[in-house]
Amino acid sequence: MKKTKISICILLFIVVALLLMSASNKFGYKQPDPIKLIVPKGWPVPKIDIFAKNKLTEQGFQLGKKLFYDGRLSKDGEISCASCHQNFASFSTFDHDLSHGVENSFTKRNAPALINLAWMKEFHWDGAINHIEVQPLAPITAANEMGETIPNVLHKLRKDSVYLSMFKAAFGDTMINSQRMLKALAQFTGSLVSYNSKYDKVMRGESSYTDYEKRGYQVYKQHCSSCHQEPLFTDNSFRNNGLSLNRFHDIGRQGITNVSSDSLKFKVPTLRNTQRSFPYMHDGRLYSLYDVVEFYRTGIDTSQPTLDKKLKNRISITIKEKNELVHFLYTLTDSSFLNNTRFLPTISAVKRN
Amino acid sequence: MINQQSKLLGILKQQKIIYSLLFLMSPLLSYSQAPTGQLKITFTNSVNNVPIILKDKVYQNPFGEDYTVNKLKYYVGNYSLSESIIKKSKHHYFLVDASAQNNCLTIEVPVGEYNNLGFTLGVDSIDNCSGAQTGALDPINDMFWTWNSGYVFFKLEGFSPSSSADLQRIQYHIGGYKGDNNAATAIQLFPTDQSMIAIKKNTTTEIEVVLHLDDFWNNPHAIKINETPVCMLPGALAKKIASNFNGLFSIKHISYLEEDKN
Numbered sequence: 030m031k032k033t034k035i036s037i038c039i040l041l042f043i044v045v046a047l048l049l050m051s052a053s054n055k056f057g058y059k060q061p062d063p064i065k066l067i068v069p070k071g072w073p074v075p076k077i078d079i080f081a082k083n084k085l086t087e088q089g090f091q092l093g094k095k096l097f098y099d100g101r102l103s104k105d106g107e108i109s110c111a112s113c114h115q116n117f118a119s120f121s122t123f124d125h126d127l128s129h130g131v132e133n134s135f136t137k138r139n140a141p142a143l144i145n146l147a148w149m150k151e152f153h154w155d156g157a158i159n160h161i162e163v164q165p166l167a168p169i170t171a172a173n174e175m176g177e178t179i180p181n182v183l184h185k186l187r188k189d190s191v192y193l194s195m196f197k198a199a200f201g202d203t204m205i206n207s208q209r210m211l212k213a214l215a216q217f218t219g220s221l222v223s224y225n226s227k228y229d230k231v232m233r234g235e236s237s238y239t240d241y242e243k244r245g246y247q248v249y250k251q252h253c254s255s256c257h258q259e260p261l262f263t264d265n266s267f268r269n270n271g272l273s274l275n276r277f278h279d280i281g282r283q284g285i286t287n288v289s290s291d292s293l294k295f296k297v298p299t300l301r302n303t304q305r306s307f308p309y310m311h312d313g314r315l316y317s318l319y320d321v322v323e324f325y326r327t328g329i330d331t332s333q334p335t336l337d338k339k340l341k342n343r344i345s346i347t348i349k350e351k352n353e354l355v356h357f358l359y360t361l362t363d364s365s366f367l368n369n370t371r372f373l374p375t376i377s378a379v380k381r382n
Numbered sequence: 383m384i385n386q387q388s389k390l391l392g393i394l395k396q397q398k399i400i401y402s403l404l405f406l407m408s409p410l411l412s413y414s415q416a417p418t419g420q421l422k423i424t425f426t427n428s429v430n431n432v433p434i435i436l437k438d439k440v441y442q443n444p445f446g447e448d449y450t451v452n453k454l455k456y457y458v459g460n461y462s463l464s465e466s467i468i469k470k471s472k473h474h475y476f477l478v479d480a481s482a483q484n485n486c487l488t489i490e491v492p493v494g495e496y497n498n499l500g501f502t503l504g505v506d507s508i509d510n511c512s513g514a515q516t517g518a519l520d521p522i523n524d525m526f527w528t529w530n531s532g533y534v535f536f537k538l539e540g541f542s543p544s545s546s547a548d549l550q551r552i553q554y555h556i557g558g559y560k561g562d563n564n565a566a567t568a569i570q571l572f573p574t575d576q577s578m579i580a581i582k583k584n585t586t587t588e589i590e591v592v593l594h595l596d597d598f599w600n601n602p603h604a605i606k607i608n609e610t611p612v613c614m615l616p617g618a619l620a621k622k623i624a625s626n627f628n629g630l631f632s633i634k635h636i637s638y639l640e641e642d643k644n
Contacts, residue, residue, distance in 0.1 A: 211513070
């Protein structure tokens with residue numbers, strides 16, 4: 030009896046102490062406001078919590094957004110993350126087969142959409158990047174993307190009083206270092222969750238499909254869903270879908286793993302917002318969804334040794350089914366996400382010289 | 383205003399109670415700690431037992447190939463004494479850079495006598511995939527592969543007339559943390575005269591560790607410049623080069639510096 034009393038006392042004491050500690054902190058500076066990653070109903074919980082060591086806050090998100098839209102992250106001040114990851118294209122490169130960088134240079138790939146990254150373990154078409162926080166290092170330093178060095182970027186940011194106050198608001202003081210910059214960027218990109226397409230509304234019982242769309246959904250379920258798995262519409266695996274080797278000799282995953290069985294494997298992209306993320310494939314070689322479905326119907330190079338087993342007979346569907354499928358894919362467009370002003374730059378962040 | 387003041391006073395009073403409680407508990411907290419001393423490890427880098435001069439000096443490897451050293455950087459961490467890992471050193475890396483004035487680190491270690499010093503050359507796999515880091519692992523140190531995530535554990539760059547690479551450069555960026563390609567190497571060093579490494583209270587034990595670059599080329603695997611001037615990614619070749627890391631180092635000197643009692 031006595032023992033329980035004592036342990037209750039100790040417990041109470043700890044609770045009071047914790048409360049006081051959090052209260053006294055507030056005298057120093059305003060704590061950033063915590064926000065939560067949206068995990069839509071019915072979706073799996075992300076296997077890895079990308080914010081476990083990067084507390085998601087409104088101030089961190091806002092700072093990340095400002096950095097995302099800031100050309101000063103590049104050598105010539107012209108190319109921001111958003112140059113190749115355009116919000117209206119589901120944060121992919123719109124209408125260009127190859128994303129392009131500083132001084133009119135071309136990259137060898139089409140920048141992928143930046144949505145639902147919190148469910149992704151590896152990044153880039155070839156999975157080169159093992160953590161969302163270190164991803165920006167690649168485009169910032171690549172000569173044909175942003176062509177800049179990290180110390181130079183930090184130097185530019187430190188000269189800007191707006192950044193100084195935003196870093197303070199997000200992290201407690203005005204220190205600007207690579208870790209804070211990268212964590213803030215991850216807070217923005219990791220928060221880009223798209224889950225309000227017609228498909229989602231149908232699944233939630235808020236809308237219904239036309240017969241045409243319904244048939245398209247059946248075609249999808251039968252022929253596409255094993256790799257483009259619901260609800261993310263990707264299983265985030267690396268597969269060879271039978272595209273021919275391109276003029277850059279881009280071998281995909283093999284370039285990262287050095288394993289020949291990974292030759293020509295690329296990440297299965299999400300089909301969400303696919304209507305808006307054209308052109309398609311890692312090098313943007315296909316311009317319309319009709320072209321894409323036709324490729325799976327008749328264009329797959331079945332002689333490739335690393336071709337995915339599921340595609341060895343191509344996808345046999347009729348022209349009618351092809352049209353139905355494309356119309357189903359249109360229902361994956363989430364216009365409330367694509368038009369969400371929360372993900373757009375605040376006016377002052379658009380251009381600063 | 384008065385209300386706020388009294389609130390503040392209240393908090394302060396309660397904080398006093400917390401501090402005094404913590405103070406009372408402190409003997410309990412420190413009870414379990416064994417006495418400790420300071421261990422200072424200094425890294426020097428040499429060719430033929432002479433400190434390396436960057437850029438200008440032309441060296442010759444055991445195969446008679448001339449080369450210069452423009453850059454030599456490597457990560458060390460996970461220090462241990464007689465195989466017991468110094469807990470505090472876990473995930474604390476030090477980047478040795480031949481262009482730095484000196485390369486030394488000091489850690490607090492338990493008092494005792496030890497027959498060897500150990501450390502890892504490289505970065506643990508978990509620290510290769512934990513996102514953005516600061517300190518030695520900050521990507522601004524130019525030891526992170528931005529296009530294929532992971533740290534370069536050991537970087538040696540220079541030029542050699544025997545190199546067939548662009549500009550006759552030699553460029554060895556050795557790293558890799560995945561499975562068979564893990565290039566992190568455990569190093570264990572025994573004092574040459576079989577003496578013990580003593581860690582004493584109020585004393586700094588300084589160990590001078592020397593890297594002998596001569597062993598990079600042939601101990602035990604032959605790395606000839608005319609065959610392998612460049613290694614820039616994880617894999618079998620990096621692993622082979624890393625297997626020479628074990629023989630790169632030795633303890634040159636141990637000294638003891640007693641703390642000034644004043």
